[in-house]
Amino acid sequence: MTNFNTRQITKNLPATTGLKAGSTLQGRYLIVGVLGIGGMGAVYEARDLHFPNVTKLVALKEMINMAPDPQLRQIIIKTFEREANLLATLNHPAIPKIYDLFNEVDRSYLVMERINGKDLETMLNETKGFLQEETVIDWSIQLCDVLTYLHSHKPEPIVFRDMKPSNVMLDSHGIRLIDFGIAKGFQAGQKGTMIGTEGYSPPEQYRGEASPPGDIYALGATLHHLLTKKDPRLEAPFSFTERPLRKLNPAISTEFESIINKSLSYNPHDRFLSTDSMKQALVASKTKSAQPAAAATPALPPPPLPITTPVKREGGTTTMIKHTAPKADEAGKVSPLWVFKCEDEIRNQPLPVGKKIYVGVYDNNLYALTRDEGKFIWKFAAAGGFAASPVSDGTSIYIGSEDSKFYAINTESGKPSWTYQTNGSIRCTARVASQGVIFVGSDDAHLHALSTQGGKLIWRFEAQGPIRSRPAILEKEGRTVFGCESGEVYCVDFSGTVKWRFKSKRAITSSPAVTETLVIVGGVDANVYGLEANSGWAVWRQRTQKSIVSSPVLTEKAAIIGSADNHVYAFDIRSGRVLWRYETGDQVASNPVVAKSGVYFGSVDGHIYCLDVTNGKLRWKFKTDGPVISSPSVLDDVVYVGSADHNLYALPA
Template sequence: MLQDRYRVMRLISSQSGFGKVYEAYERNIPKILKVLKESHTLNAKVLELFQREAMVLSRLNHPGVPQVDVDGYFVYAPKGSHQPLHCIVMEKIDGPNLKQWMVQQGNHTIGEQQALLWLTQLADVLHLVHQQNYFHRDIKPENIMLRGSGQLVLVDFGAAREMTETYLAHLGASGITTVSSAGYTPPEQEQGQAVPQSDFYALGRTMIYLLTAKNPSDPTIYDSRTNALNWRIYAPQISQGFAHLIDDLIAPRAIDRPQTTEEVLQRLMAVRSAQSQPPPIMVEPVTVPEMPSWPTTTLGNSPEATQPQTTTQIEQPLQKRWIWSGVAILALLIGVPAVWSGVLRSRDTTPSASQPAPVQTVSLARTLGEHTGPIKALLLVNGNTLISGGVDRKILIWNLNQETPARILEGHKSVINTLALSTDQQTLYSAGADQDILIWDIASGQLKQTLPSAHDSPINALAISPDGKILASGSADGMVKLWDAETGELIEQLREQGPLVNTLLFNRNGESLIAGGAALETWNLQTQEETEFQASQNFINSLATSPDNQVLISASADKTVRFWDLATGDLVDTVTAHDRSVNDVVVSSNSLTFVTASADGTLVVWDMDSRQPIERLHGFDSDIYRYVEGPAQQVITTGGSDNTVKVWQKSSP
């Protein structure tokens, strides 16, 4: 016990700057304890930095900074030691930092709406910090954490400086140099002359990382010969106005950046205002008659719905690759190997153009908006009950005909990443960043059982075997476990550590379990044989199997849908399906179609009988993170940057 008040539980990290980080408890309240490393206790400059962090945080009262009490800094004298320990106790932020969050999400990019929200939150935090005559000096993804509520939190204020001080470039014999993080530190700070606008530079570079999923020093976007950062091509999802703001934030000269947090916030408001303006009407659409048409569905209640789309805009970049690959994909899904091989042999021949399907309209039926953070998981139960869970740590159970939840389940201590449903649809399994698995009775909403510390890192995926007897779980550290779905007892640990797991899937007969994420592997649960599939090019977000159980379909962050021989692990075909990360792939309930959902804000539907795309649904007002097939021609979606579930109704042609 420290100060007869704090019970130290475990070491979290010894790699955090000048200090070690522990988990501690004050009564039953979790805290973070930072202890200055003993090797630095006699260094006056380091001690000053450590004490400054406590002083700065104790002066700030904002959900975007960790809370430190006035007496949060103290000195403790351990028994038998001549050197005192310098300690800071602060609020524990229940969530990952943005670097960890990106890895958990499969390293795919965020959309403009989420970027605007997060940049506004961070600018608001900096506004408070700068008003207190401090600036941070070390903004980067690792120093930004995500609360369960969706609020970003700026951490590690050890490098914060008063605006009136003379900045220290080198601390002489101490061996400590200017605070610097490659790719995020501006030129003037590298020279030991940081200014408040230095925070804006780091903020802009952080946004580029989130929008492109590439570190600012990545050679694919950074040209060291010209010192140019060519990032825009990797963030096609954002508007010109927002891109201009980010470019201004990362201007090489501090004088060319926005000068105050007020200016940054005003420009963010201007970007949002510009988005609310109706797009210009195009009078003369350009047609390309030699191209077969891509049927298009327009969604109501969206600015895009009022803008006539040209054939060139919608069809030309995608049609040939979709038409060529459509037959192959649909043959896979209906399980006709002979047809599949025939398609492969005839890929160089031009298929005859089919008649375009009637254009349908889709309107927004209702918005389910009780969540206070992004939604990570969706399930449909018995055709009319929807279950959602996400960043706000809540599970909401909805009747699709109502706009308020019928029941709210609370019990998780952090972000909910995944949900699974028992085969009789009576039991719900949930898991996430708190590393626990919770088991619920859906009818009553009661928590039946908790599997505490089921994993050592955030749990990203759950799956139920077709016979309902086995629950599988997979985590960010690559661990895969099997549990008795009824008793919660651990059956087996298939893998102790390995590539990150994003998604799990039992094959249709339950004999194998497939894990996708940073790699793709399958385990035969009868023989314990493990098959590693041919290496994928990017993180896998979702998996599905063909009706004949022979082909595995994977949706990836590199915009592709891949088709694999489930028996051998061989890659059969790759289709570039979308303009951004493919987040979900779902085979329809009647097995006649499958749907891909993407961060580009589109759904693509394929018909298995005609082996042609039926429609491309576009006009959604955010990226699409999860998709559920609803009853009566309904489409249910949620976006990674949206806190709502939206129900869309298809109309008759």
């Protein structure tokens, strides 16, 4: 009887003055000490002096009558006496005996059996880790028994009203129920007080309803607390569904979980019809959990994956197949419209423009294909592979290579119109700024600003490390923002002057995405950052489990990004709150793209995924024969994406 609800904050706390040890009440009860302090008064340990030759200890529950009106005080006392008398007639091993009751001035006292044991809250606090499921089931069966006894009382059921761990004691007899809610009269009308204990009480109790289903709810809340160690008084009321049992304590059986969930239903009719039927369910779950092997149902085999048409090779290296049965989209299955086979891995994002699609491959070739059928048009060979993606300004295709060169390639001929030499591999996808200027980062630790007419260097910005993150453009201010392998995010104006610098602890390989006022970017330090665009000060950061090299894509509300922790996340742009996440079988390095209210990306698990952008639910997935690091492009309802299996796929979006 030690724990009382102290979390309930009220604007008027009653002042109580306690009895001193050594004082005697009614010439019979010698106060020995205080067992606990409650909202209405104290509970004392007292010695009953009517038994002079033995030490008979009793519990003395004190209730201070705080009603200001003498008539109301009388009513309260009468109600208390009536209910105490009722309790005195009860006879159940789990209910402590009532010996006596009396009034003194403004206080009423109940003399009860002194229970020698511990309450469940204390036991829970003293337990390292979680309580055993079997133990808790045993307790709950006993609790159902005593509640059934109370609820079947004639002519009226008795409602306990205040089930919680601290009101259940365990002694040598088993479960003992203490602190019946009979004192409710002492609290009614008191500003800022309530019957029952916040966190455990059912919703309907706040409307003044006290009925057996309410005790079932509070029992469910008590069990939830005992099993999860999450004190409901510290959480928002009625928020149990936000704290799923097995998520907090996976050792709990699904049967026991569903019993507790049922008892915690908002609507009293959705709970167990009686504590007796709850007991039956508990007994059944106990027998089930005793045979764990039989209880486990084998996971369903995954649905069969769509079969892709084998690639027919027509000699040489640049062969294509045409698939004549497109849009086989029943039951979420997807078949490619066409597949194009290259000689090495595709690691970047293909670029569909007009009737062509361009893709840079690690076999040193940049290919131009027809977009409708994937037919080879031309290829351009560099001295190194392509890790960066091609970009276009309508007249040329721009791309950097592992060979340190940056190329402008004529879209018709496939011949370079100019090249620009940097001092390191180029893994950064370039960005065309509006005024005939193109920005590209290099492993030589510079951002190069080049004229699109002839590739003349306009300025270079020196960073602390290699730049592989694609520059983004802040239109309003005329600035560019990009990450750096040494951990910085730089904001540089169009004349090459740094405006701000943000520093993270690990590399920023991810390319920033921008709104008018925020810069969103992922870090190898596993964080996603939302930076204020004018100052570079982080407004928020959200941690994923592993490093991030994927670049975010923005919708009106969300920033969607992949992580090496196998998930794709959607974060609220403004606050960084997780809106949803989706787990794949391996790392997600691919940059998600959004089209047609879907989000498309690849995973190292070999699949290309399409999720619903609003909730992250899977629409379809398509299996390739290698990790998909490549980022998709979507144009005219077709998804173009490469794989480490050397193929470029065109899939119906």
